[in-house]
Amino acid sequence: MSSVRTAVWGRAEQQDFRSRVRGCLLGGAIGDALGAGVAADTLGAIRDAHGAEGLADFAPRYGRRGAVTDETQLTLFTVDGLIRAQVRRDTGAWHPPTDVHRAYRRWAATQREWGPDERRAEDGWLAREEWLYTRRDPERASLNGLADDRMGTLDQPKNPRNKGHGALVRSAPFGLLVGWDTQLVFQLAVECAAQTHGHPTAFLSAGAFAVTVHALGRGADLEQAVQQALALVSGRPGHEETAAALTAAVDAVRQGPPSASRVESLGEGRTAEEVLAIGVHCALVAEDVRHGLLLSVNHGGASDATGSVCGNLLGALHGETALPPGWLAEVEGRPTILALADDFAMEMTQGPALHGPAVSSPGWLTRYPRS
Template sequence: MTWPLKPTLETAAVYRARVRGCLLGGAIGDALGYPVEFNSLDRIRALHGERGVTGFVPGAYGALGLVSDDTQMTLFTVEALIQAHARERTRGIGGAWSHMLFQAYERWLETQSKPGPEQGGAPTGGLIDEPWLYSRRAPGNACLSGVAQKYHPDPMLKLDGTPGRVNPDSKGCGTVMRSAPFGLINSADGAFAMAARGAQITHGHPTGYYAAGALAAIVAYVVEGDSLEGAVLRTLRLLARHPGHEETTAALEGALDLAAQGSPTAEKLQSLGAGWVAEQALAMGVYCALVEPDVKEALLLSVNHSGDSDSTGSICGNLLGAVHGDVGLPHEWVERVEGRPTIAAIADDLAAERLQER
């Protein structure tokens, strides 16, 4: 986790905006897609008109702007990275990040089974004290069962296409939808490796963990200043170094080829899959972020389909936010998304932690 150059005030401000944008954009895409996650495209259009969802629509209990497990797990990922980075920076002790990531996911798992924070206990100042996070929002079975197995991978685990120990046949999108934060505090190589290893806490299929690594690497390249298309192309070269990358590579290449055709439609998006598995969710999020130059329209495209709308929306939002910063996101959605103050604060904490390296 190293910052390559001493940042100027201007580059530090841009970096903070990208971090905020990535996390807030992911939450917005998640909140747009969560209420329609299990609906077909025909059903979405029947309920919301020919254009489908055009903004936040009522979710659980009629509330607007609610996020799902995608944002919940992303935030706990951020918390772990802040803690691990601070430990390394202040105490010179590295290598504990995977254990701290597992502990963060254990805290997330606690929020899925309890009504709220422990009463009468001393507050920790962390996410576990946030009442709004204590809500079960359709978490994936592999995420739940994986965390319960209490496995954290060796930080130097080889990424050689071998199935992981936990849920070795699972490549659900629960790996990729939580992995953008690795790219906010790492070089692309480091982000890829950490995200791919961290994904194996819950999912062992190589495509599941490579897709997680690929999203993190794309985000890292964008944060460094690459265009989104350039970041995807560089990530494809990174993927090619790893045995068993073919499914993830094919999915990303399909997204690039389809985006090059222009004229985006929901039907074209659905040709990439439904998003329930990791490489499809990644490809769909990348396609939407590439093909539609208008941020608002790209986010809407990413959730109006027959599939895992909150995960594809979250990934698309992560990418768009990293590219444009928080100021490039639709203001009305930023203001209304659930947990906005907490998301913005933890984004600033993550950015500050990395900037303190120098």
């Protein structure tokens, strides 16, 4: 494809890209884990439990501190699907939505099976990570949309009335395809969102989020990135709720100092556009990553989702070294996330050296089978 980058990357460029990929995936996981402990609480309940300033650190959830939810699980499988799509290009099969859908089906298997089946070598390495075989309150739309092998499309989406945030929160990795044309990134994100969340607000919010991450990965500042997303989403049918939410997120920046009440004015964080608005707003006003993440989870909505979105954005903007080290050390699944982030960065910058018509790395094809 002419819209996909094939140029050789310089060393400094590769290092910057890897840092942003790591930052995006780890930042999202940290925000998810921070919010998970208070996701079912009102702001009043959060302050009663954690003090007047609200939550300031990981709260125990799922039997431990730093535990992630289905948001992080699905984000990792998005990355896996995108790598597999690149590897499968060697066979002449080039349809990334299909490969991402297959990856989501592998995630769905982790929600119903006791553990990995070592006999299924075609599943690749991520699906053999035992810690992923646990339910972390997945959205019903995600489970139902992936319950059979029919892939939802924009013409025939799964759950066409569902505006939940389940597709939005797994869509940051599409934006990490920084060598791709922006329109193609947007289209891929919305097509893959429609596999489980068929309402235009749900899949357009996912597309807008991916485009925002994409712009950050190309060096834009956050407000420029949001404006690019707004311009792109506003040309699509059914864009009104998504565009209004992004506009409100930007406008709220100029209404005074950041506060929980201003965050809650953007919605309850239950639907896709509300989660997007809160995550974007908190990233825009963040003094640093810690400040932005705490603001994004101290409200009475889906704090895990809004924390995840904010963390993805701030991590992509600033890179991994900006993440709070204490949280980074404790977040669940860090070795897996780091390995997957580095694999993604290596595939996107050095893919031809890993697999191709002339030579292929056996180890790489074991990790990411073509089948």
